[in-house]
Amino acid sequence: MTSDKDDTKDSASQGGEKDRNTVNRQKKDAQPGWANGLRQLYDSVVEEELPDSFKDLLSKLDGKN
Structure with missing residues (x-):
């Protein structure tokens, strides 16, 4: 059973948020x-796409090329 005090506490915490x-x-x-x-x-x-030259450089640094 929930007391009125608990309901008040829940309302207060929601109000605080x-x-x-x-x-x-x-x-x-x-x-x-x-x-x-x-x-x-x-x-x-x-949001800009990574330039191809950067992609190529990263690929070389990863040893994939």
Whole structure:
């Protein structure tokens, strides 16, 4: 059997998680404009395909060529 105290504790822990998400969102929104630009630049570089010359070099270093 669950007491009312346990229900309150569960609600509070869920509310705490929601509060943390709200705070994290507010921190992200409060960042300067250049931070968002830098994040977009980083993401675009990470998403780029590896150039063939790098693939060839890695293949040679692995001893496959």
